[in-house]
Amino acid sequence: MPIDIVLDAMGSDKAPEPEIRGAILACRQLDVRVHLVGPEDLLRPKLREALKATARPGFSGGQGFSGKKARLPIFMVQASEWISMEDKAAQAVRSKRDSTMRVGLKMVREGRAAGFLTAGNTGAAMATAKMVLGSLAGVDRPALTAMLPTVTGQPCVLLDVGANVDCDPENLVQFAVMGHMYAKNVLHVASPRVGLLSIGEEDSKGNSLTRDTLPLLRGLGLNFIGNVEGRDLFNGRVDVVVCDGFVGNVALKTSEGLAKLVSSSLRESLKSTVTSQVGAMLSQRAFKAFKSRLDYSEYGGAPLLGVRGVCVVGHGSSNERAVMNGIRVAAEFAEASVNAGIEAKLAAR
Amino acid sequence: MPIDIVLDAMGSDKAPEPEIRGAILACRQLDVRVHLVGPEDLLRPKLREALKATARPGFSGGQGFSGKKARLPIFMVQASEWISMEDKAAQAVRSKRDSTMRVGLKMVREGRAAGFLTAGNTGAAMATAKMVLGSLAGVDRPALTAMLPTVTGQPCVLLDVGANVDCDPENLVQFAVMGHMYAKNVLHVASPRVGLLSIGEEDSKGNSLTRDTLPLLRGLGLNFIGNVEGRDLFNGRVDVVVCDGFVGNVALKTSEGLAKLVSSSLRESLKSTVTSQVGAMLSQRAFKAFKSRLDYSEYGGAPLLGVRGVCVVGHGSSNERAVMNGIRVAAEFAEASVNAGIEAKLAAR
Numbered sequence: 001m002p003i004d005i006v007l008d009a010m011g012s013d014k015a016p017e018p019e020i021r022g023a024i025l026a027c028r029q030l031d032v033r034v035h036l037v038g039p040e041d042l043l044r045p046k047l048r049e050a051l052k053a054t055a056r057p058g059f060s061g062g063q064g065f066s067g068k069k070a071r072l073p074i075f076m077v078q079a080s081e082w083i084s085m086e087d088k089a090a091q092a093v094r095s096k097r098d099s100t101m102r103v104g105l106k107m108v109r110e111g112r113a114a115g116f117l118t119a120g121n122t123g124a125a126m127a128t129a130k131m132v133l134g135s136l137a138g139v140d141r142p143a144l145t146a147m148l149p150t151v152t153g154q155p156c157v158l159l160d161v162g163a164n165v166d167c168d169p170e171n172l173v174q175f176a177v178m179g180h181m182y183a184k185n186v187l188h189v190a191s192p193r194v195g196l197l198s199i200g201e202e203d204s205k206g207n208s209l210t211r212d213t214l215p216l217l218r219g220l221g222l223n224f225i226g227n228v229e230g231r232d233l234f235n236g237r238v239d240v241v242v243c244d245g246f247v248g249n250v251a252l253k254t255s256e257g258l259a260k261l262v263s264s265s266l267r268e269s270l271k272s273t274v275t276s277q278v279g280a281m282l283s284q285r286a287f288k289a290f291k292s293r294l295d296y297s298e299y300g301g302a303p304l305l306g307v308r309g310v311c312v313v314g315h316g317s318s319n320e321r322a323v324m325n326g327i328r329v330a331a332e333f334a335e336a337s338v339n340a341g342i343e344a345k346l347a348a349r
Numbered sequence: 350m351p352i353d354i355v356l357d358a359m360g361s362d363k364a365p366e367p368e369i370r371g372a373i374l375a376c377r378q379l380d381v382r383v384h385l386v387g388p389e390d391l392l393r394p395k396l397r398e399a400l401k402a403t404a405r406p407g408f409s410g411g412q413g414f415s416g417k418k419a420r421l422p423i424f425m426v427q428a429s430e431w432i433s434m435e436d437k438a439a440q441a442v443r444s445k446r447d448s449t450m451r452v453g454l455k456m457v458r459e460g461r462a463a464g465f466l467t468a469g470n471t472g473a474a475m476a477t478a479k480m481v482l483g484s485l486a487g488v489d490r491p492a493l494t495a496m497l498p499t500v501t502g503q504p505c506v507l508l509d510v511g512a513n514v515d516c517d518p519e520n521l522v523q524f525a526v527m528g529h530m531y532a533k534n535v536l537h538v539a540s541p542r543v544g545l546l547s548i549g550e551e552d553s554k555g556n557s558l559t560r561d562t563l564p565l566l567r568g569l570g571l572n573f574i575g576n577v578e579g580r581d582l583f584n585g586r587v588d589v590v591v592c593d594g595f596v597g598n599v600a601l602k603t604s605e606g607l608a609k610l611v612s613s614s615l616r617e618s619l620k621s622t623v624t625s626q627v628g629a630m631l632s633q634r635a636f637k638a639f640k641s642r643l644d645y646s647e648y649g650g651a652p653l654l655g656v657r658g659v660c661v662v663g664h665g666s667s668n669e670r671a672v673m674n675g676i677r678v679a680a681e682f683a684e685a686s687v688n689a690g691i692e693a694k695l696a697a698r
Contacts, residue, residue, distance in 0.1 A: 151613055162548055165556040199511055199598040207514040207595045230602030234610040246556045247599055249548040250592075253579030254600045255607045261583040262611050264500055 011120030022323020300325025360469030371672020649674025
């Protein structure tokens with residue numbers, strides 16, 4: 001049974017091309033049906049064009065949108081407005097009543113789709129999802145969740161990475177339950193190790209928020225391993241890390257910045273000698289493997305946990321591969337019973 | 350005129366070897382005199398041994414500590430105790446009255462040395478420095494400062510990275526003045542761009558601390574560029590970034606963790622094919638250049654800004670090269686009139 005995913009066609013910095021191409025990729029590789037939300041008169045010719053450009057002889061999906069047989073399961077959903085990166089989130093959510101985000105998320109609320117993906121304005125996506133879908137029972141604040149690469153290959157779930165800048169201990173406890181359920185049901189970690197992001201392992205280390213949160217997390221019945229540090233996000237020591245959205249956002253963007261520095265330094269260093277240019281050519285394949293391991297586009301997006309439905313927010317600079325992976329993430333999230341698990345665990349406290 | 354630097358010989362994880370070898374390197378390459386603080390009976394034979402091992406024919410410094418001519422300017426200062434990484438900072442500072450840290454910092458207070466370096470327990474070093482040296486006029490809380498690598502090659506000054514976990518806006522204002530003076534006088538940036546670490550560039554983005562701090566930083570008469578994000582730490586957009594010590598510590602350790610992941614991924618990816626093994630050998634030189642650019646040991650340590658004197662804290666895993674660079678940092682810090690500048694600027698507000 002294919003899973004229905006609604007895709008905001010007007011979200012990314014270069015929309016709608018990455019979305020359209022990502023939808024095509026997803027329909028060719030995954031068992032999904034993609035509902036592209038946006039202005040139909042703009043999207044329809046672009047979709048036709050992209051299908052032609054990506055058509056491969058002998059590949060049934062390549063017959064094109066208007067071909068007679070083996071159509072790709074891509075559908076159009078009309079929305080006349082969209083929220084840009086420059087729009088103020090709160091204002092745009094109120095004023096743009098026919099936005100791609102609102103129309104798409106309504107389809108999730110009404111059960112016409114199992115999940116929603118946007119690579120657009122994160123603040124607007126969160127606000128719209130909270131408004132349209134509402135929060136799960138027992139959840140005060142939904143949280144944005146990032147998957148970080150680790151040495152083991154198993155991603156580390158970090159939340160919140162920006163939905164809630166000022167948090168109290170109860171928020172962090174709810175984040176721990178949400179992250180635990182996601183790691184268990186979507187990433188298939190049998191007993192996810194949960195950590196509290198702090199500045200030292202000892203209980204005494206941290207700020208007033210982490211010190212107040214620590215005993216609550218201990219009493220939760222999860223596999224809680226105590227305080228963890230920034231370096232533990234990548235070393236495979238922990239599966240789920242909770243923190244307030246300000247700290248999580250700084251950690252996430254710091255890693256993105258360093259990853260960029262690494263790429264550019266590496267490129268420059270390799271260019272600097274003729275010997276190493278030859279070396280670089282020979283080790284090209286290895287570099288690709290390395291880059292794909294650190295590349296956010298392999299992870300596809302940040303699930304918004306705690307809302308009554310499935311909403312995934314991708315990076316604004318998403319390319320077609322990132323969009324496809326975002327669709328995969330939304331589909332896997334929708335298939336796993338994460339939300340029911342969160343409500344049950346929070347009710348049982 | 351050589352500059353006198355006191356070096357805690359018992360600080361690093363592998364003390365005293367990296368300290369002794371680092372002192373030898375520094376005396377051979379820099380215009381410094383190094384005062385090694387620690388138990389003399391333990392240090393003296395190890396120094397003699399290290400001098401023999403590192404002696405190079407034809408190199409005057411290689412004659413050895415006990416040689417007749419061209420002695421290296423390394424001196425012993427007796428201290429019977431030292432604070433370990435496992436010691437609780439506050440307690441150790443009180444109970445170990447003859448610790449290497451206390452003895453060394455006293456030499457700075459008494460003007461017998463221009464600066465102090467330790468690769469030991471950061472908390473203990475900060476507490477001892479505050480107690481022995483005291484704070485500069487106008488400074489409520491000294492701050493630990495990290496130098497991060499950027500695409501331009503000019504480091505980005507980040508503070509606080511762990512001295513103060515809960516800060517108020519006035520603390521951050523003082524950090525901005527301290528970071529400005531350090532970038533200007535030690536790193537020779539004519540008009541350092543100062544930024545406030547937040548989660549978006551707009552004034553409205555951030556938590557209650559950053560929103561309250563923003564107008565104060567605007568009124569300070571520095572080259573303040575507003576909110577910056579985690580990624581800006583590495584892209585050369587800003588020279589000095591201020592934040593509370595919790596957030597700064599998370600950002601610093603997150604970068605360290607990612608840098609480690611990068612190294613290990615790269616190594617693994619390169620090993621994975623024979624072709625790339627050949628490639629890796631050829632591009633070895635380039636990798637070295639790349640690594641040294643990201644390597645903390647090139648930066649040598651974190652200056653503690655705001656105390657009445659010069660105190661630099663190195664990484665516990667410092668090798669001899671990191672120790673030498675730490676001595677260089679302490680000497681450069683001591684030569685520049687950073688502290689007088691901080692007091693003048695804070696008094697003029």
